[in-house]
Amino acid sequence: MKRDDLEATHEAVLRTLPLFEMARMRAATAPRRHPQRGFAGPDAASTLRWLNTFTHSKRLLTPRDREVVTPNNDTLYTNAWLDLSEGPLVIEVPDMGERYWTLGFLDMWTNPFAYAGRRTTGNRAQRLFVHGPQWTGTVPEDMVEIAAPGGDVWIIGRILVDDDAADLARVAQLQQQFSILRAQDLQAAARVADTQMDGRKTETPEAHAYRAMVDAAWARNPAPQEDHDTPSLWHRALRVAEPRLQQALGEVCQALREDAQPSDIGGGWSVPMAIRTDWGRQFALRARVARNLIGALGIEEAMYPVAEVDHQGRPLDGAHRYTLCFPPGAGPQVDAFWSLTVYRKSDCLLVDNPIDRYSIGDRTQGLHWDADGGLRIAIQHAAPSEPRDRANWLPAPPEPFYLTLRLYQPRQAHLDFLYAYPPLVRHAD
Known part of the structure; x- marks a missing residue:
């Protein structure tokens, strides 16, 4: 396959992946x-x-x-x-x-x-x-x-x-x-x-099934105006041999799941999306969210800052210990509530742990607050040795992971990207 044809097939997969993932979610959750x-x-x-x-x-x-x-x-x-x-x-x-x-x-x-x-x-x-x-x-x-x-x-x-x-x-x-x-x-x-599929299968889809599901969903749901050139890309992808489409599917899905999101707001944090009601022409971001964060709402309802790297840009891994410190009076600013959750990178799911704690937030009972009103959260695989840190322990898996900070009804400082997110600091080994 010519390089430009391969690139066009990759782009076609990237743009149509939301249709397939939504069909998969319907089969899984209806x-x-x-x-x-x-x-x-x-x-x-x-x-x-x-x-x-x-x-x-x-x-x-x-x-x-x-x-x-x-x-x-x-x-x-x-x-x-x-x-x-x-x-x-x-x-x-x-x-x-x-x-x-x-x-x-x-x-x-x-x-x-x-x-x-x-x-x-x-x-x-x-x-x-x-x-x-x-x-x-x-x-x-x-x-x-x-x-x-x-x-x-x-x-x-x-x-x-x-x-x-x-x-x-x-x-x-x-x-x-x-x-x-x-x-x-x-x-x-x-x-x-x-629904014509088994929605429990989250691995890379088979090319023939992918084609069928995308075409069926598209027939009932017109492409947004911003996708005016997506039909031509998709028709071009349909002309390639099935093994080539399968290759593109595998490469796109792997990249969307495994590539670490670089920090764009400091401290290791990024805001992977700033959508309100539509994605516009943010096709790569739309596909990444469809694959990893499907069902995410617009930022006025909820924001989802994510950390996949520490404050020095190193990928998060349960082989290390991390601390996240909210200074006094500088916690997340929300009109509803906030929480911090850890996920295994390999499958984007919650992680088993001995204390059955999967998130920490402003509604968590038993947290230890510093005398000045600050909050220190210990993020690591093994239980911390200090009682204070154990009270504020968010267990991580012994492998690569990422964090999502959920902000429900975020206030203007978050919406305007003026809030100073605290750095995610890795301890010296």
Whole structure:
């Protein structure tokens, strides 16, 4: 293959990868079983799934959960895949009291095009009217309009919860009051669809399956305007031999997962994305997020500073010990809450550890604060020797890892990139 053809194939994979990853996530997270109507398919190997219905996590995620990469350990997830091909849908949400919650609406190109929740639509009971690009009509006055750019939508919601039985039960009662109805008659909208793949497989996809899934998703979800030249690249990639496309897939996926993100805001930290509602022409970044951070929301809802290197630019590795110090009065500035989570680099998942702690944040019980109000977090594989450090220990794996600092409803200092993120310091061996 000529070099320019190989480069074009790599670029085509980079630009279309979000479509495949969203299809994979639908297959992985759309429910096999409906609580009233039973299984979508005849057996465990079936690729049939329920759409237009909510599923809710009942506990915080742990290393046993492998469907979602870079999952948070702060909120319960609310998940739904919408099919708008038969008309608009109405989503009913109960009164959420004072609790933080959000529903992020993502198109199949991973653009977080709309939100409902504490920040945007408030915490009152409400109805959301969701329609596709072909629909024409009048939105009912008592409903909030959500205009989708394509026929398929992923709703990924988060509801803040304390990790105790009482609060988990309170949130479970709220979850039961979420519903998705057909707009035409306000009846339950759940329907069965064939996802055509095993979403649990996270390795590099096979070229023939990749082609099929991208074409199927694209047919229902037009490319964003910024992708005006993506169709020609994709058609060019379709003309290459399958082994060459497979090579490009392997190389792109490996690079997206293994390349360390350099620090761009100092201290080892980077902000891998500053999206609000769409990616524009940030194709490489869009693909990287689709592969490693799929389901991420826009920065006004949540920011995700990431550290893959220390303050001297060296990749993070559990063979070393690290300290992160928030000076007095200089912690993250948020209107909701913040947390720091560690992930294994090889698969972007949470890490087993002897104290079952996967994150530290402003809601963590039992932290040791310095006399002046500062906070020192010990990030290492083995338990620290000092009691103070053990109280503030965030266990790391004995291998390469990365950190994500989640900022829910970040304040202006973060949004304007004026906040001074503390350096991630590696101890001398």
